[in-house]
Amino acid sequence: MTLAAAHIDTGDTAWLLAATALVLLMTPGLALFYGGMVRTKSVLNMLMMSFVSIALVTVVWLACGYSLAFGDDVADGLIGGLHQAGMAGLGPSDVHGTVPTLLFATFQLTFAIITAALISGAVADRAKFGAWLVFVPVWALLVYVPVAHWVWGPGGWIGQHLHALDFAGGLPVEITSGASGLALCLVLGPRLGFKKDAMRPHNLPMVMLGAGLLWFGWFGFNAGSAMGATGLAAAAFLNTLAAGCTGLLGWLFVEHKRDGHPTTLGAASGAVAGLVAITPSCGTVSLLGALVVGLAAGVVCSYAVGWKFRLNYDDSLDVVGVHLVGGIIGTLLIGLFAEKAMTGGAEGLLYGGGLAPIGRQLLAVAAVAVYAFAVTYGLGKLLDKVMGLRASEEQEHTGLDLTVHAETAYDHGVLGHGAPVGASPFVPTAQKVNTQA
Template sequence: MLIASALVLLMAPGLALFYGGMVRSKSVLNMMMMTFGALAVVLVVWTVVGYSLAFGDDLGAGLVGDPRQFAGLGQLLEPDAGGGTYPVILFALFQGLFAVITGALVSGAIADRARFGAWLVFVAVWTVLVYAPVAHWVFDFDADGHVGGWLANRVGLVDFAGGTAVEVCSGASALALALVLGKRVGFGRDPMRPHNLTLVMLGAGLLWFGWFGFNAGSALAADHRAAVVFVATLLAGASGTLGWLLVERLRDGHATSLGAASGMVAGLVAITPSCGSLSPLGALAMGAAAGVVCAFAVGLKYRLGYDDSLDVVGVHLVGGVVGTLGIGLLATASAPTGVDGLLYGGGLTQLGKQAIGVGAVLVYAFVVSGMIGWVVDRLMGFRVDEEHEVSGIDLVVHAEAAYDLQASPGARSAGSILNRSDA
């Protein structure tokens, strides 16, 4: 659990590099800072009240845990707190890092145009009102008098490591926030290509490495279940890469490095909920399906007119839906979760349960995230001024430039920029 937690933590700088390379050079620091800012804010909020909301005794109807039960985590200092095979205080922060990644993913949809201070306020409130309740629904199981969430215990949703709580939740939240902030200046007209594909590839590699802690760590022990999940995670990332590259080659004539990185992530997204439910061949099929479907889905923003800057919707929302619903089709009872999908003779029952989970999380995250974003925008302004967006927000917001390749006459006055409203 210590190693798994460290691997999940590594996903944060991995995501910062991945996202940072995908934006234009004038806003790379701001993009990376949104991930690091989420890392700091979410862990503080999670310690104070988030874990208790997610894993405290249910207050009724399986919707949210008791916010007082583990507030501050001081109740988990005793060595035998919880009575499990691992320290519960470690489990609490392992889950807190899941919250960090989920929140940081949302920032990709609003790249190049968000105020840093407003983002920190949003992600703090979002952790309390969106992520913690959804985590309670999906991850908090009934045990020894403890009452958990409704999707896991009443509906019977199978979600091993967060296809709904992490992927669908982040994608739906990202879509809502992108609609609140509106389109970037020049969206659909100006080229907005990744400025550094080397960073993208490096970040993708770190994400894949960290994903083993994310998925296999969710087995909560170094045992056979974790090994099966580890294998599924590895295979889905590989087949997701190939699926996306195949689409690019047939559609565009070129297999790109950005496509390879995106396909890998799409495969890992889809295997996140299903890693404990599939055979190795099933994992290959799931990853490939996600790579193909997500390669087409990223183009929806141009057809439907929403500006999801770094394709959080096309990869994480769509990939999460593919992986979660795919359990109802490809799951085998021979895998750790012990559920048969339609293709293994299990009928439509499990597919229906998976659909309920996807629909509930998608609608809740979209509506509440949109409301939070709207309120933050009205109270303090969520979007930078147009002139600063066009010129680049790194210098305006952070008084820094990512690449200091030559002396800048304005460097001496950079400190005064911090006083501008966009900071």
């Protein structure tokens, strides 16, 4: 046994192996969550956008993404080097903290995967699948990788120079996906019938199942970020559960007061909003802070999802209203509720830390949101000019499942106006079969 291998803690490694699997499961969970929220004619397309992100981001991450994000800094806190491109020089005996470096790299890969997949919800029903295949790897390299280095990488300017706090990904995951989703839906424009046609979720049980899988996986996401089987992991685990619960209750309270009907979609969305907000703060706030963070996100995000109708941007599945707004809430509230017992030193305003922590968190949020939005908007415009980013009107009207993938989610037109009993699902596009619910 080498000296490095002797430093591997088997308990920490076992927990991080499980956490990595949990986080990877979140992307199929997201696929179901999003798939249930769209109409019947685009279910499979939504599932595919998530699943293909697993493959695309993995290839890019192994090729150079990990090295650029977590390699030694080469540009004043902005990006890492390429000395570990292709995972060069990394073997089973290399250690990051108390776990194998290869495991740490894989754990971080699962974060990058779901971040890219999250963006698909903002452009549901109308994005070209071919353009998505190009967008995902390029976006991962241009947006996710640099921000991950800023926050978590060696010498990153947000984490190690600004000293802003982000335990599990409010900045690299939630805010980048939300700001990028906003940029991309502005480039694409609204769906046909936006603000005119009913675009209700077609399968709420699927939405609830997806939300449940997301919640389950989120324990790996947040508690796994402790990088070991420790008391901090246990605290992050409990905070994650608590914030998801108060987020759910907060959203339902708003629905009941505003609309008179607490809904299953509201319960799922509220839980996700609370989980989004607690992501950056789960390892920095106490249980009381977690309860407040989740409740604030559930209430505020329930209103934020309606902004798209007032401001006329078509964020199809509320990536902006939940992930951007929820990520901002959770990251900023660290400046109020951070406790020394959790952080090991830093404290928020309510615990004697003064205004400086809020200022640091605000600067980090603004920098990441502006960077992600600007780069994504530019990338979207470029792809739209070069290859077209939006599906044709015919494809959008008929449905992307049939016109792009030559499949339908429900045989014989269940829940929609599909092919008659006994007909082949592979109907030529020219027939314009309408599978809209």
